Structures are given as structure tokens and as C-alpha cells.
Amino acid sequence: MDNANFIVRFLTWLMTFDRKALILAASAIGAGFAMIAGIGPGVGQGYAAGKGAEAVSINPKASKQATMVMLLGAAVAETSGILALVVALILLFGNPLVTQQGAVLILAASAIGAGLSMIAGIGPGIGQGYAAGKGTEATGRRPQYQSNVVRAMFLGQAVAQTTGIYALIISLVLMFANPLVRLL
Template identity: 70%
Template sequence: MTGYADFLFGWMANVDPVALVLAFSAIGAGLAMIAGIGPGIGQGFAAGKAAEAMGKNPKDGGKPATLVMLLGAAVAETSGIFSLVIAIIMLFANPLINKGGIAIVLAASAIGAGFAMIAGIGPGIGQGYAAGKAAEAVGKRPKLQSAIVRTMLLGQAVAQTTGIYALIIALLLLFVNLFA
């Protein structure tokens, strides 16, 4: 290596490959948990809309709106759960440590898996938004709760696809030696 490459990556020649993969896995696990921002925003929005529905229609719409909010918020948490699973795998059951291969590629796979899970921000926000709007609608028209919940769940299922794609890419980076 010469010049910038030696300056940037020369230090890796003196680092234990397992330590390198573990260090990058720790960074990747932290990056993966950034996806928790999405569910936090989405669930907060849903809770706010349920509280608003309770305030506007405490007699008839408050309790159904709260139930819809709780159901929707639980679904909105899935992208955060996916990210948590990837982070736990990287920290406690890291399949990259025992793989043969170039340490920097394995280390980059660990960081890539963490970065992939950041895509979970979108589904968390989108699903929370759907839950909030459903809670708001149920607060206004409690008799339509079942139709509103069906529509909300269908929309949330579609919104979840990005989180699922991210999970698949992260699992591939961790368990399939793509670059060998």
C-alpha cells in the first residue's frame, strides 16, 4: 500500500482480525439501533392522536381510539425489534468471527448490517402515522372501528416492507459469505 491507503488502512496489519471484526460489529450494532428513532416518532404520534381523540370524544370514542393506538403502536415497533435482533446477533452470537476471509471485508459486513437496519426508521414513522390517523378516525366514528383497524393494518403491512428488506440484507451480510 502506498500513500493514503497505507495511512488509512496500514494500521490494520497489526490488529488481530477477530478484534477488528468485533470492533466493527460493535459499531454496526450501535448503528442498527438508530432505527429505533422511527418507532419512537411513530408511536408518539399515535399516542398523541389517541389522546386528542379522547379529549374530543371522551364518552364514545376515547376507549376505542386508545385500543387502536395500542395495536398500531405495537405494529410500528417491528422495525425497532428487527434492529434489536441484528444488534444482539452482532454482539452476542456474531457469525462473522469464525468465518474465513479477509478481516476488513467481514468487518465492513458488520458495519453494513448495522447501516442496513437504519432503513427501519421509515416503517416505524409510517406505521405510527397510520396508527395515529386510525386512532383519530375511531375517536370521531367509533362504530367504524373494525373497518378502520383493517385498513390501518393493511397499510402498516405494506409500510413494513422496507424494514423487512433491511432485515434480509443485514442477515445476508452476517450469515452469507458473499465476498469469499
């Protein structure tokens, strides 16, 4: 059997399911995909925590400042994970796709796509955690410059978050203002 025939048969079989059940099933898959974004904040926060421990071991007198920078930076690094969680929760508990009119296959694919797009949050989570780690390291070395270091760290983290925000926008568009439905 060739691949095109298999795809047609699969899609035909898929369309035998209840419309709402198919969209909800795709939403569950999308919610699971969205949470893959949590990898980035986990890696980033782990890096920041490791740099915090390193900074404290090098300069125990600066432990308060280094710990504060690490905690602030790690909190910012969590934002892409939080955005992904919001998308997953919308798909699971406030799913607007279920009541939208349009081709069921497009709506189901949009639910999966909304979750998949949030995987882009891996990059910001790692990048922001790296910035937090380096900020913590710098504060441990020179605690008198903590405010300058934190300012630079936050600025870098804000720029690093842009791809996570782009992913959130695409997810929200797919769920609430889906332009694909109008193209049919």
C-alpha cells in the first residue's frame, strides 16, 4: 500500500469520530505537546542554581546577593513554562475550538498546532536561565555591582523571551481567531 492511500484511509477513519470528541482528543495531544516547553526553564533554572552554588562557594560573603540574583533570574526563566501551562490549561478547560464552526480536521489540527508552537519556549527558558546563571556568577564575584548586573540580566532576559511570546501569540490565534477556518 502506498503512503498516499494510507493517509486517505487514516483521515477517512478519523472523520468517523464524533466532531467534538475529535477536537477534544486533539486538544489533549496539544496540551501535552505544550508542556514540552517546560524543558527549557528546567535546564535554565538548573544552570542558574548551579552558578548560584558556585558563586557562594567562591565568595561566601556575597551569598545573599548571589542567591537573590539567582532566584530573580530563575523566576524570569520560568515564564516560557508558565505561558505553555496557560495554553495547555486553555486547551483542557476553556477550549474555544470545540464551539467554533468549520472543518473539524482544521480545528483538530489547530489544537495540536497550538500546543506544538509552545515548544518554542524551550529556547527562552534556557537562554534566560543562562543569563541568570551568569548574573549570579558576576554578583558572586563583585557583589557591589549587583544592581548593574541585575539590570543587564533583566534586559537580556526580556529580549530572550521574544520567541516565547511569538509562540504564545500563534497559539492564541489558532485557538481564538483561527484564520484557517475562513480559508475554506
